[in-house]
Amino acid sequence: MSNTQSPEHTGNFIEGRWREPESGRLRPNLDPADPARIIGEFAESGAADAELAVDAARRAFPAWRAMGSVRRGEILSAAARLLTERAETISAAITAENGKRLDEARGEVRRAAAILEFTAGEGRRLGGQTLPSEEPNTMAFTWRRPIGAVGLITPWNFPLAIPLWKLAPALLSGCTAVLKPSPLTPLTAALLVEVFAEAGVPEGAVNLVQGDRPVGEALVADPRIAGISFTGSLPVGVAIQQACASRLVRTQLELGGKNAVLVLADADLDAATRAIVHGAFGQSGQRCSATSRVIVDRAVREELLERLLPAVAGMRIGPGTDPGSDIGPVIDESAQRRLLDAVERAKAEGATVAVGGKPVELPGYYVAPTVLTDLAPDAEIATEEIFGPVLSVVDCSGYEEAMRISNSVRYGMSGTVFTRDYGLAMRALDEFEAGMLHVNRPGVGAQAHHPHMGAKLSQYGAPECAQQVWDFYTEWRSACVSF
Numbered sequence: 001m002s003n004t005q006s007p008e009h010t011g012n013f014i015e016g017r018w019r020e021p022e023s024g025r026l027r028p029n030l031d032p033a034d035p036a037r038i039i040g041e042f043a044e045s046g047a048a049d050a051e052l053a054v055d056a057a058r059r060a061f062p063a064w065r066a067m068g069s070v071r072r073g074e075i076l077s078a079a080a081r082l083l084t085e086r087a088e089t090i091s092a093a094i095t096a097e098n099g100k101r102l103d104e105a106r107g108e109v110r111r112a113a114a115i116l117e118f119t120a121g122e123g124r125r126l127g128g129q130t131l132p133s134e135e136p137n138t139m140a141f142t143w144r145r146p147i148g149a150v151g152l153i154t155p156w157n158f159p160l161a162i163p164l165w166k167l168a169p170a171l172l173s174g175c176t177a178v179l180k181p182s183p184l185t186p187l188t189a190a191l192l193v194e195v196f197a198e199a200g201v202p203e204g205a206v207n208l209v210q211g212d213r214p215v216g217e218a219l220v221a222d223p224r225i226a227g228i229s230f231t232g233s234l235p236v237g238v239a240i241q242q243a244c245a246s247r248l249v250r251t252q253l254e255l256g257g258k259n260a261v262l263v264l265a266d267a268d269l270d271a272a273t274r275a276i277v278h279g280a281f282g283q284s285g286q287r288c289s290a291t292s293r294v295i296v297d298r299a300v301r302e303e304l305l306e307r308l309l310p311a312v313a314g315m316r317i318g319p320g321t322d323p324g325s326d327i328g329p330v331i332d333e334s335a336q337r338r339l340l341d342a343v344e345r346a347k348a349e350g351a352t353v354a355v356g357g358k359p360v361e362l363p364g365y366y367v368a369p370t371v372l373t374d375l376a377p378d379a380e381i382a383t384e385e386i387f388g389p390v391l392s393v394v395d396c397s398g399y400e401e402a403m404r405i406s407n408s409v410r411y412g413m414s415g416t417v418f419t420r421d422y423g424l425a426m427r428a429l430d431e432f433e434a435g436m437l438h439v440n441r442p443g444v445g446a447q448a449h450h451p452h453m454g455a456k457l458s459q460y461g462a463p464e465c466a467q468q469v470w471d472f473y474t475e476w477r478s479a480c481v482s483f
């Protein structure tokens with residue numbers, strides 16, 4: 001593709017039309033399962049493009065706010081229908097640029113449509129309260145008002161669901177938005193924005209600027225942006241928080257994880273094995289809620305490993321488009337390198353590579369699903385986010401030690417316990433320092449109407465999705481009316 005090509009899908013979407021980036025620069029987007037295959041070339045935008053998009057979002061705000069949430073909800077319902085109609089095209093785009101299995105991509109589209117439907121319905125519920133008044137003949141009440149134009153900065157691991165679970169509530173609440181997706185998954189973002197535009201979201205209410213850090217930094221620095229919702233890594237989230245603090249601009253930060261599955265002595269080991277394999281290696285381990293630690297009671301360690309290791313060793317590695325693949329590639333070459341280096345450092349620290357730990361003889365960015373054992377609870381690989389198909393197994397004796405190890409990391413996205421003792425399970429739910437908790441089921445798999453959030457350094461600000469999200473996109477008003 002060259003710069004003379006139509007910017008549709010490959011350019012930015014600003015004020016209702018596709019346009020080339022001001023720089024004229026494009027960047028190739030590769031298939032991680034076959035990096036020789038270029039999916040397309042997409043805008044490599046800069047601060048000037050971000051500025052144009054914020055101009056458009058600011059201009060569109062008054063009319064979009066005035067439309068009211070019921071009508072905005074109807075437009076989101078239309079978007080849900082369009083998304084469902086285009087499910088196959090969008091799933092194929094997700095697999096092509098992210099690498100996840102096609103069935104995982106289809107699941108992401110279904111979830112995105114469910115989030116849209118849930119959010120659309122909220123257009124008829126987004127209310128406030130009536131309050132008693134201290135004064136006679138006075139009515140008092142509260143309501144929500146959208147905060148303005150918002151910047152949405154997203155990662156590549158759920159290239160549809162995460163942009164959508166920010167855009168849908170932003171739009172429903174009456175905010176206008178500038179989306180800056182990951183430069184590694186621009187096509188899915190372009191297809192999503194097209195859905196909103198065709199569903200009837202007016203010009204300028206939804207804008208897309210493709211590119212990397214310069215676009216994100218320009219959005220964060222723009223004084224006309226009323227809030228930044230960010231999903232990504234901890235260091236970038238901290239930098240955004242610092243930049244926004246000086247102007248008291250609100251932020252919503254969804255960050256990393258180092259999630260544990262606790263396997264207690266009385267656990268159903270077959271169920272635990274299935275859940276661990278799904279949680280650790282689904283989507284090649286590239287989920288903020290992915291299982292990356294198993295904390296297992298020594299009483300059942302050998303029995304668990306007898307089940308877990310063959311299950312992992314038997315996984316079929318291959319492209320996401322092949323229905324026979326159990327696990328696809330990781331996102332890019334730097335992720336592949338980073339993961340293999342982390343395994344080497346763990347070995348140097350004394351870890352045993354029980355399964356995997358090596359690249360795969362295929363053209364894509366593959367890392368064999370890996371299980372490490374004989375790890376100290378505070379080993380680097382057992383405490384820092386890995387974001388790939390590498391699972392650390394740490395041994396413990398009893399519930400108290402398991403929970404102490406689980407809570408010893410700085411992240412707190414999800415927590416899972418396997419036990420037949422429901423009293424202990426309830427205690428674990430109370431003691432996990434993590435946001436999304438599970439008992440006797442996989443540690444991944446959120447539902448469209450459930451809040452998405454972590455604790456500690458995994459999250460800052462209002463949760464995403466569900467009812468809680470309105471506290472980010474709206475601010476309260478109260479009024480007293482005397483009669």
Ligand code: NAD
Pocket residue numbers: 153154155156157158180181182183211212213215216217220231232233234236237239240253254255256257287288385387413452454458
């Ligand atoms: P990343 O932090 O590298 O990038 C995220 C986004 O920020 C991208 O769009 C990137 O272009 C942009 N960006 C980079 N530097 C910036 C800056 N200085 N200012 C503004 N924007 C900037 O993360 P990633 O590699 O795309 O995604 C992986 C990370 O995302 C992991 O840490 C994972 O745990 C996290 N994640 C969290 C959740 C959650 O809900 N908590 C969900 C998915 C992924």
